[in-house]
Amino acid sequence: xxxxxxxxxxxxxxxxxxxxxxxxxxxxxxxxxxxxxxxxxxxxxxxxxxxxxxxxxxxxxxxxxxxxxxxxxxxxxxxxxxxxxxxxxxxxxxxxxxxxxxxxxxxxxxxxx
Amino acid sequence: xxxxxxxxxxxxxxxxxxxxxxxxxxxxxxxxxxxxxxxxxxxxxxxxxxxxxxxxxxxxxxxxxxxxxxxxxxxxxxxxxxxxxxxxxxxxxxxxxxxxxxxxxxxxxxxxxx
Numbered sequence: 001x002x003x004x005x006x007x008x009x010x011x012x013x014x015x016x017x018x019x020x021x022x023x024x025x026x027x028x029x030x031x032x033x034x035x036x037x038x039x040x041x042x043x044x045x046x047x048x049x050x051x052x053x054x055x056x057x058x059x060x061x062x063x064x065x066x067x068x069x070x071x072x073x074x075x076x077x078x079x080x081x082x083x084x085x086x087x088x089x090x091x092x093x094x095x096x097x098x099x100x101x102x103x104x105x106x107x108x109x110x111x112x113x
Numbered sequence: 114x115x116x117x118x119x120x121x122x123x124x125x126x127x128x129x130x131x132x133x134x135x136x137x138x139x140x141x142x143x144x145x146x147x148x149x150x151x152x153x154x155x156x157x158x159x160x161x162x163x164x165x166x167x168x169x170x171x172x173x174x175x176x177x178x179x180x181x182x183x184x185x186x187x188x189x190x191x192x193x194x195x196x197x198x199x200x201x202x203x204x205x206x207x208x209x210x211x212x213x214x215x216x217x218x219x220x221x222x223x224x225x226x227x
Contacts, residue, residue, distance in 0.1 A: 009153070033213040045203065045218040052213060091155065099144050099163065099209060100171075101216060105155035 002027045004094050006104035013082045014112050020067075021077045021107050023092030033095045034068065036077045037103075040088040048090070051075065079109075087111045115140030117219035119204050125225045132191040134222050136204030143209035145187035146216065147171075147179060150201040159202075162187055163209055194226045 004025045013019035025034065036048040051059045051068050058066050063080045075094075079086055092104040120135035136145065144163050148156040148171075158171030160179040168179050176198060180188045187206075191198055201223050205216040 035215065044220050045205075047215040050213065050215065095213065098161075098169070099207060099214070100146075100158065100161060103148075103156040105153060 002096050002102045004102050004104040006107050008107045010108045012110040018080045023075045025073050025094045034075045035093040037091045038088045082111050084111050117217050119219040119222050121222050123223050126194050130194050132194050134189040136187045138206040142206035144207045146205040147189045148203040196226050199226045
């Protein structure tokens, strides 16, 4: 069975600092995608960043970047220059069969002013 | 940008009531999903639909059914609500095929069953 594991239920970071959220996954698929989704308090879940497994280059989106280690099945999210608006629940996810996605249990990120 | 809307943000129902949660998307997406979100458990897939009148069970379908009569609308039905179905329910949609497409989420419905 496919699994996505986020080992940090909660994290805190000082505003303007850098923080890394960890994620490991297990899949038997040869072709898959990995995602980080953000769910701000009382707001909709949105996609932060996507990585195609066959691409070696790590994806980046402005202050957000990933460290994708395919052999280790690791997919961490780095947030640089943390801002108050980055406070949210972050979910790591991996595609499964038939367009479905398996989500991790989430990491709640607090930004300290 | 397109939207996924859910009929209610908050809902309070009594045990044994039949409950309908509605979800509508305006992006012409083939796939639609219903998830349940509970603290410490993440998102768990209840049902999935990849076409009108087509449905597939997810990981936790017990106690739920779904209906998709039109492409843009996907309904989640609790036939007889129970207190253990108190939760946040999220609807999502995506394009079909090439599974790298992102899922677009609605704002969620927080259901309380008393």
